[in-house]
Amino acid sequence: MNGYVEKTDLNFEEITEWDESIFKNLISLDLRDDQVEQVLTPPIVYSNHQDVLAVHWHPEHVPMELIKKRIGIMFPVRKSELIIPTQHNVLMENDGYCGVEVDCYSRGFGAKVQLLLHFEKSKVENAEILKSMLSHTFKYRSSQLFDFIETIVNPERQEALQEAAGETGANDEVVEFTKNVSKKLKGMLEKYESITPAESVKNKLLSNYVDTMRGAIGDRFANRVQLFLKAVKIIVKRNFPLYYFYRVNEIIEEVRGLGGGVVIPHPEQFWPILLAGYDVDGYEVWNPQSRRYTEFLINVVNNQNKTIKATSKPVLIFMGDDTHMGEKTKDPKFQNREKAGREIGFQPAWEELMTSKSLIAGNISKASLITEYRARLS
Incomplete structure (x- = not known):
């Protein structure tokens, strides 16, 4: 069973056995055989990539042993690698290194930002304060x-x-349907609170629930509902109180005390943070969501490194594939095509001619970056 059935007699107002079955399927962290096969069948093999760097990606509910097998299939001739998972607000380990992407608050410009934190595993085994913060x-x-x-x-x-209806043109039918399915999901979250894994409690649970009904409501109507939901989610995020997050400086101070590394991801979303002078190891200059200013950012970092003191460490340049492994376990019909196309360790900007020109000017390569960042984390 793939969890996505075609029915024309769904009850959109009352919770049914079908709803409960689908809900349990959606919150499950276990993979079916067909999902395991999808994970272990990457669409492409990078047969000439000898250096693999991946310090911004999300395992989600996919077991690390399966992810390692997938990486082995994709990069059969790799010689050097640094592959650190960065689950959202959850510290995870791979091959002696731990990482996390943490949400925090920048008081300087009143916004939520994210940081990538990386450690040698031994340095966080007893890091109780950091673990409590996460x-x-x-x-x-x-x-x-x-x-x-x-x-x-x-x-x-x-x-x-x-506001969301005005922005998306959602009619009363879309709004009422969204209210009904949201009420049902709320009811099931309350009923099955004791068996719902914390990792499954995410905003996308609601949109995934709607996707399971496509066979009954049709793709066109489902897409209108998803567009409306996305607009509502943006409004909710905009109004979500930020002062309960730890401040950027609080996170960085704790990380530095443990001997960890700090990288700013997808900076296009957080331009002011680049001007704040935070103690970080590097910037992510390319990301599937942030690719417009890659050459500009590389040149800025190159120029900045030319002016630093000889005793200071240079700012490092990173690229993040921002892969979400959970996307690869979905029925292909319901995958986000752009997200599903991302791969751990593959950042095409490294190979682009204009980007390569800027990287060469700064004497930057994946191999040298792997060596340098490993040294900083040791």
Whole structure:
């Protein structure tokens, strides 16, 4: 069973056995045989890549042993590698290194930002303060799903729905359908709270739930609902209180005390952070979501490194594939094509001619970056 059935008699107002079956399927962290096969069958093999760098990617619910097998299949001739998982607000380990992508708050420009943190495994085995900070952040970030649902179902919070409907052209049918499925999901989250893994409590649970109904409601209507949901989610995120997140400086100070590394990901989303003078090891100059200013950022870093003191460490240049492995376990019909196309360790900008020109000017290569960052983390 793939969890996506075609039915024309779904009850969109009351929770049915079908809904409960689908809900349990959606929150499950176990992979079916067909999902395992999808993970172990990458669409391409990079037969000439000898250096593999991946310090920004998300295992999600895919077991690390399967991910390692996939990487081995994709990069059969690799000689040097640094592959560190960066789950959102959850510290995870691979081959002696640990990593996490943490949400935090920059008071300087009043916005949520994210940092990539990397460590040698031994340095965080007893890092109880950092682990407590991440646990707090994980729980707070997970609460956004409930705020998302409450925004949709609570009659006193309808301004957000009106704004989203105005932006997307959603009609009453789309809005009412969204309210009904949100009420059902809320009911099932409450009923099955004791068996729902914390890792499954994410905003995308609602959109994934809608996707399971495509056979009944049709792709066109489902797409309109998803567009409306996305607009509501943006509004919820915009209004989500940020002061419960730890401040950037608090996170960096804790990481430095443990001997870890700090990288700023997809900086196009966080331009002001590049001007804040934070103590970081490097910037991510390319990301599937942030690729417009790659050459410009490389040149900025190159120029910055020319002016630093001889005793200071240069700013490093990273590229992040930002792969979400959970996307690769979905039925291909319901995958986000762009996200599903990302691969751990593959950042095409390294090979692009204009980018290569800027990298050569800064004496930067994947091999040298792997060596340098390993040394910093040791």
